[in-house]
Amino acid sequence: xxxxxxxxxxxxxxxxxxxxxxxxxxxxxxxxxxxxxxxxxxxxxxxxxxxxxxxxxxxxxxxxxxxxxxxxxxxxxxxxxxxxxxxxxxxxxxxxxxxxxxxxxxxxxxxxxxxxxxxxxxxxxxxxxxxxxxxxxxxxxxxxxxxxxxxxxxxxxxxxxxxxxxxxxxxxxxxxxxxxxxxxxxxxxxxxxxxxxxxxxxxxxxxxxxxxxxxxxxxxxxxxxxxxxxxxxxxxxxxxxxxxxxxxxxxxxxxxxxxxxxxxxxxxxxxxxxxxxxxxxxxxxxxxxxxxxxxxxxxxxxxxxxxxxxxxxxxxxxxxxxxxxxxxxxxxxxxxxxxxxxxxxxxxxxxxxxxxxxxxxxxxxxxxxxxxxxxxxxxxxxxxxxxxxxxxxxxxxxxxxxxxxxxxxxx
Amino acid sequence: xxxxxxxxxxxxxxxxxxxxxxxxxxxxxxxxxxxxxxxxxxxxxxxxxxxxxxxxxxxxxxxxxxxxxxxxxxxxxxxxxxxxxxxxxxxxxxxxxxxxxxxxxxxxxxxxxxxxxxxxxxxxxxxxxxxxxxxxxxxxxxxxxxxxxxxxxxxxxxxxxxxxxxxxxxxxxxxxxxxxxxxxxxxxxxxxxxxxxxxxxxxxxxxxxxxxxxxxxxxxxxxxxxxxxxxxxxxxxxxxxxxxxxxxxxxxxxxxxxxxxxxxxxxxxxxxxxxxxxxxxxxxxxxxxxxxxxxxxxxxxxxxxxxxxxxxxxxxxxxxxxxxxxxxxxxxxxxxxxxxxxxxxxxxxxxxxxxxxxxxxxxxxxxxxxxxxxxxxxxxxxxxxxxxxxxxxxxxxxxxxxxxxxxxxxx
Numbered sequence: 075x076x077x078x079x080x081x082x083x084x085x086x087x088x089x090x091x092x093x094x095x096x097x098x099x100x101x102x103x104x105x106x107x108x109x110x111x112x113x114x115x116x117x118x119x120x121x122x123x124x125x126x127x128x129x130x131x132x133x134x135x136x137x138x139x140x141x142x143x144x145x146x147x148x149x150x151x152x153x154x155x156x157x158x159x160x161x162x163x164x165x166x167x168x169x170x171x172x173x174x175x176x177x178x179x180x181x182x183x184x185x186x187x188x189x190x191x192x193x194x195x196x197x198x199x200x201x202x203x204x205x206x207x208x209x210x211x212x213x214x215x216x217x218x219x220x221x222x223x224x225x226x227x228x229x230x231x232x233x234x235x236x237x238x239x240x241x242x243x244x245x246x247x248x249x250x251x252x253x254x255x256x257x258x259x260x261x262x263x264x265x266x267x268x269x270x271x272x273x274x275x276x277x278x279x280x281x282x283x284x285x286x287x288x289x290x291x292x293x294x295x296x297x298x299x300x301x302x303x304x305x306x307x308x309x310x311x312x313x314x315x316x317x318x319x320x321x322x323x324x325x326x327x328x329x330x331x332x333x334x335x336x337x338x339x340x341x342x343x344x345x346x347x348x349x350x351x352x353x354x355x356x357x358x359x360x361x362x363x364x365x366x367x368x369x370x371x372x373x374x375x376x377x378x379x380x381x382x383x384x385x386x387x388x389x390x391x392x393x394x395x396x397x398x399x400x401x402x403x404x405x406x407x408x409x410x411x412x413x414x415x416x417x418x419x420x421x422x423x424x425x426x427x428x429x430x431x432x433x434x435x436x437x438x439x440x441x442x443x444x445x446x447x448x449x450x451x452x453x454x455x456x457x458x459x460x461x462x463x464x465x466x467x468x469x470x471x472x473x474x475x476x477x478x479x480x481x482x483x484x485x
Numbered sequence: 486x487x488x489x490x491x492x493x494x495x496x497x498x499x500x501x502x503x504x505x506x507x508x509x510x511x512x513x514x515x516x517x518x519x520x521x522x523x524x525x526x527x528x529x530x531x532x533x534x535x536x537x538x539x540x541x542x543x544x545x546x547x548x549x550x551x552x553x554x555x556x557x558x559x560x561x562x563x564x565x566x567x568x569x570x571x572x573x574x575x576x577x578x579x580x581x582x583x584x585x586x587x588x589x590x591x592x593x594x595x596x597x598x599x600x601x602x603x604x605x606x607x608x609x610x611x612x613x614x615x616x617x618x619x620x621x622x623x624x625x626x627x628x629x630x631x632x633x634x635x636x637x638x639x640x641x642x643x644x645x646x647x648x649x650x651x652x653x654x655x656x657x658x659x660x661x662x663x664x665x666x667x668x669x670x671x672x673x674x675x676x677x678x679x680x681x682x683x684x685x686x687x688x689x690x691x692x693x694x695x696x697x698x699x700x701x702x703x704x705x706x707x708x709x710x711x712x713x714x715x716x717x718x719x720x721x722x723x724x725x726x727x728x729x730x731x732x733x734x735x736x737x738x739x740x741x742x743x744x745x746x747x748x749x750x751x752x753x754x755x756x757x758x759x760x761x762x763x764x765x766x767x768x769x770x771x772x773x774x775x776x777x778x779x780x781x782x783x784x785x786x787x788x789x790x791x792x793x794x795x796x797x798x799x800x801x802x803x804x805x806x807x808x809x810x811x812x813x814x815x816x817x818x819x820x821x822x823x824x825x826x827x828x829x830x831x832x833x834x835x836x837x838x839x840x841x842x843x844x845x846x847x848x849x850x851x852x853x854x855x856x857x858x859x860x861x862x863x864x865x866x867x868x869x870x871x872x873x874x875x876x877x878x879x880x881x882x883x884x885x886x887x888x889x890x891x892x893x894x895x896x
Contacts, residue, residue, distance in 0.1 A: 124536075125535075125538065127536065147566065147830075148564035148566065148584075153558070153559035155558065155559065159633060173559075173589075176587055176589070178584075178587070178829065179829075179831065180865075180867060201896075216825075216829040216831065217829060218829075219825060219826050219827060219828065219829040220570070220828060220829035222570055226894075231882055235880065239870035239871075240831055240866065240870065243821060243822060243825035243831055243870070243871065244825045244826060244829060245822075245826030245827075247894070248880050249880070249881055249882075249883060249893075249894065250880055250881065250882040251882075251883055251884075251885050252883070252884050253885060258885075261883075261885045261886070261887070261890065264886075264887055265887060265890060265896075268887060411654060411656075414627075414654035414656060415630050415654070415655060415656030416630060416656075417630065417631060418558055418589065418590075418627040418628060418629075418630040418655060419558075420591075420627065420651055420654055420655065454591075454867065455651065455654060456591060456651065456867035456868060459647070459650035459651065459654070460650075460654065469646065469659050470660055470661065471660075471661040471662075472660060472661070472662055472663070472672075473662075473663050474662050474664060474668040474669075474672045475672070475675075476672070476679060479660070479672065479676060482660075483637075483658070485612075485676075485680060
């Protein structure tokens with residue numbers, strides 16, 4: 075309700091809030107600014123301190139001007155669950171998981187997408203697009219269905235249709251594009267420009283979607299009774315979620331609700347870790363990198379063509395006195411199984427990297443068991459199951475009587 | 486906190502709340518009773534009228550005596566979403582979906598399982614079991630992991646491991662049993678008796694699990710501001726969810742919070758519809774039936790060996806002046822696609838039967854568009870995707886330029 079303008083993070087140029095992607099002058103990333111001084115702080119405090127219903131509880135700090143444009147499936151309001159069993163095992167006191175699998179389409183992407191689609195409606199646009207076969211595609215398709223608008227999802231020709239079942243059921247038009255992901259990305263972008271669609275590709279491209287990510291900070295304010303965790307641990311590809319959460323905390327600080335912001339930890343898969351590589355070499359700019367095959371497909375982003383996104387995320391990590399860390403394939407798979415078998419949390423590999431990264435930093439004494447932390451479990455295990463046929467041989471088969479059972483199983 | 490005893494619904498025998506399944510005298514179904522007169526009604530009213538955090542908000546009416554035994558992943562508190570787009574299309578005013586896909590393991594089964602596991606802990610039992618390869622198995626495995634207890638999941642030998650990936654990741658011990666489902670069911674039951682396990686098979690077997698189902702009624706009380714919907718539409722196999730919701734409403738009525746209860750609608754797949762068959766032939770008892778192949782696998786229950794469960798559900802439907810209705814395979818598949826493409830709701834086929842059944846009754850004028858209804862969307866589409874390879878041929882493939890796109894796609 076209080077949006078004032080878009081601003082380029084590189085050159086500072088200000089724009090009226092319209093259908094903008096990168097800065098028209100320098101190509102930099104655009105961010106949303108608000109008339110913070112006009113916000114009714116007492117009202118905002120009440121909204122921050124009452125039980126969470128959805129991200130729209132914080133609409134004072136979201137970029138929609140008229141609330142009739144809001145398209146909602148009751149996103150956000152996700153549980154914050156203590157890792158009690160793992161805490162006993164590994165010796166930490168206060169580590170919580172923000173369980174983003176509980177969002178409408180099964181991942182945190184519902185936060186940015188919901189805001190992006192609502193803003194598309196507000197701007198009078200009735201077609202949206204994305205180049206993705208993952209969680210963001212499902213979110214865009216789902217919210218488009220609810221909004222009653224068209225969605226075009228561009229995917230590489232090689233994408234197995236099983237990956238886009240969810241988007242298909244939501245009625246998205248899937249288009250396979252010959253060649254690799256970059257071709258899909260570019261074609262979506264060209265179509266966006268020519269047809270005046272709204273592009274919701276989940277990098278830092280669309281400035282409005284980023285505003286959805288920051289609602290995590292507001293929810294944590296309520297769920298932690300105003301306390302700020304020492305660390306927030308986030309799986310990162312380009313990193314809009316990490317950047318968004320920090321933005322949310324910075325707004326709360328600027329508005330006088332909190333006195334510090336958390337250290338932001340970004341986790342990448344070793345096989346695709348351009349941001350971690352820059353962090354470890356003390357570089358201030360991120361270079362795109364070749365993509366290796368990783369089970370953490372949701373963060374396997376080489377950043378080709380939008381390296382500046384990685385640089386902005388690196389800056390957020392460093393300014394917050396955070397850490398960038400990468401984890402191996404084995405560590406990721408172990409994390410999936412530990413979250414499942416010790417805490418009853420079913421994460422897709424990408425989501426489980428938050429635990430893999432935290433555990434690694436704990437083992438290396440870069441974080442201590444006394445530090446409080448919130449781990450972002452970004453996506454549902456049902457999206458990309460790990461267990462399966464490999465274990466088939468280990469499953470016992472018995473005839474239906476107890477003596478056969480006792481022979482085979484250690485009861 | 487106010488549990489008094491178990492009571493047999495057939496012969497009325499009362500038992501202290503222990504590790505009981507069927508009535509020791511007559512084999513009838515056991516139900517939980519409370520000291521309703523001792524309940525602090527002002528406190529309960531406050532709990533009923535505040536935003537929902539989890540089902541444990543209603544612990545006064547749940548069968549756990551000591552709350553340290555509660556095992557929770559923040560289950561329940563699921564959204565109630567209006568079917569606005571479908572309402573415009575089909576001409577109804579107030580039909581809402583209770584989106585149970587948002588539970589921790591992705592289905593409503595988390596409600597009964599959470600209560601069942603907590604009661605197992607309270608009874609000092611550290612091993613639980615279930616004969617299932619579906620949503621209930623995932624729920625039992627997930628809550629067992631959180632509780633730190635063992636779970637044994639019995640499945641027919643032919644079960645593809647892909648179906649139990651989720652339970653495997655939660656660390657359940659899967660045991661394949663030669664022969665059909667009845668063999669798995671019987672072996673789980675024998676093991677339960679011999680080893681004093683807690684059996685959580687999701688029929689009417691375990692009296693405590695049923696108490697979890699009833700929390701839907703309490704949540705609806707808050708979400709509908711004390712109004713009672715005319716109809717609650719529930720996919721039913723044996724039907725504990727339908728029975729549980731009615732029990733919850735009856736308790737609210739007995740305690741003076743509401744003045745009527747909803748008509749309960751049970752939906753089955755035509756290919757496996759023993760309860761609907763009894764309803765349509767005006768029989769008061771349900772007979773087990775041969776099971777046909779249906780995509781609604783979660784309610785494909787022939788009731789062999791526990792026909793009395795179906796009879797109890799039929800009784801609940803009739804006493805509430807409700808309806809039992811069956812839907813075809815085509816109607817179920819259509820319902821999945823309509824919920825997805827019109828409302829952004831991703832349901833597994835079983836869950837989508839609530840919409841298929843409602844729509845059928847609306848078309849046949851057995852329910853009118855003025856009647857209010859709540860449809861129970863019981864399980865997540867990610868559990869059993871419908872869209873897929875069949876549509877592969879229809880997906881356009883383009884080279885990465887706009888003219889190719891325009892040639893192939895109606896933009």
